[in-house]
Amino acid sequence: MEENPQIPEEQSTESWPRQAWAHLESVRAAAPLIQCITNFVSMDLVANVLLSAGASPAMIHSVEEIPEFTPKIHALYINVGTLTPDWLPAMKMAAEVANQCNKPWVLDPVAAGASSFRLRACLDLLKLKPTVVRGNGSEIMALFKGSVDQTSKGPDSTHDSTGDDVIGAAKSLSRSTGSVVAVSGAVDIVTDGARVVGSANGVPMLQKITATGCSVTALIAAFVAVDPSHPLEATATALSIFGLAGEVGMGRARGPGSLRAELIDALHGLDRDTVHRMVKIGNV
Numbered sequence: 001m002e003e004n005p006q007i008p009e010e011q012s013t014e015s016w017p018r019q020a021w022a023h024l025e026s027v028r029a030a031a032p033l034i035q036c037i038t039n040f041v042s043m044d045l046v047a048n049v050l051l052s053a054g055a056s057p058a059m060i061h062s063v064e065e066i067p068e069f070t071p072k073i074h075a076l077y078i079n080v081g082t083l084t085p086d087w088l089p090a091m092k093m094a095a096e097v098a099n100q101c102n103k104p105w106v107l108d109p110v111a112a113g114a115s116s117f118r119l120r121a122c123l124d125l126l127k128l129k130p131t132v133v134r135g136n137g138s139e140i141m142a143l144f145k146g147s148v149d150q151t152s153k154g155p156d157s158t159h160d161s162t163g164d165d166v167i168g169a170a171k172s173l174s175r176s177t178g179s180v181v182a183v184s185g186a187v188d189i190v191t192d193g194a195r196v197v198g199s200a201n202g203v204p205m206l207q208k209i210t211a212t213g214c215s216v217t218a219l220i221a222a223f224v225a226v227d228p229s230h231p232l233e234a235t236a237t238a239l240s241i242f243g244l245a246g247e248v249g250m251g252r253a254r255g256p257g258s259l260r261a262e263l264i265d266a267l268h269g270l271d272r273d274t275v276h277r278m279v280k281i282g283n284v
């Protein structure tokens with residue numbers, strides 16, 4: 001893949017299903033290299049989701065390797081799911097190197113409101129200007145409020161992504177950080193502080209597979225890698241394509257275990273006709 005693969009400017013005005021297909025095709029054609037500094041629970045699913053979408057994942061997180069490796073990547077993915085103090089310097093170093101090299105980077109603030117250590121770490125990472133932040137409703141609310149969530153259920157959400165409070169928090173967080181902010185849920189919300197779009201693809205059983213949230217954030221990184229000048233569009237189409245793979249996979253699954261495998265197969269096999277017919281993205 002060349003240094004900075006870009007979707008041609010004119011595609012940004014195409015309809016959402018066409019943009020979704022263009023992004024997926026670009027990922028398949030370009031195989032962007034995605035550096036993932038992610039939690040232990042998610043490493044396997046994140047790598048397999050990226051591979052089935054056509055990207056190349058690399059779980060490389062040591063401070064000894066980042067100065068040499070991060071300049072070669074096409075996007076960086078940072079996820080704080082199993083954070084300990086020894087991981088934070090690598091996350092910050094990788095984000096700084098990505099910024100210096102003009103590479104997009106994406107943050108997943110897993111369970112941001114669960115503890116003050118985790119919240120502080122996420123707020124510090126936000127200062128390093130991620131291109132996109134994707135969390136569930138509770139995670140985005142915790143970042144917006146900047147306070148620990150006394151009712152936190154850890155990585156799971158207790159907030160609806162489409163509540164006025166959550167959409168307002170996402171817009172405000174986007175304006176204060178300069179990052180595109182995405183909130184996953186029954187309808188995924190994506191905002192750049194001015195525009196708000198929603199993706200209605202997905203099935204509720206995705207919540208019953210650990211690391212589907214982590215994986216869709218990694219997919220956002222792959223989509224942003226091939227269209228770095230349109231992070232809102234790339235984020236919305238990544239969320240929709242992942243949800244659509246869940247819908248197709250659900251047709252063949254018997255429960256969360258088989259959905260996990262069917263999701264990977266469906267993402268790998270998605271064709272243009274299915275994407276054009278079934279992508280559901282619109283203004284909110």
Ligand SMILES: Nc1ncnc2c1ncn2[C@@H]1O[C@H](COP(=O)(O)OP(=O)(O)O)[C@@H](O)[C@H]1O
Nearest residue numbers: 136155184185186202203204206207212213216
């Ligand atoms: N009620 C739902 N209906 C359909 N899809 C959903 C629903 N809730 C979550 N999803 C999808 O599941 C995936 C993971 O989202 P979510 O469970 O919110 O993330 P997290 O694991 O970070 O809490 C996303 O693709 C999202 O669109």
Ligand SMILES: Cc1ncsc1CCOP(=O)(O)O
Nearest residue numbers: 039041081155211212213214
């Ligand atoms: C269960 C768990 N605990 C710490 S990280 C993690 C995985 C969370 O994955 P997701 O946020 O995608 O559900």
Ligand SMILES: [Mg+2]
Nearest residue numbers: 207211212213
């Ligand atoms: Mg989850």
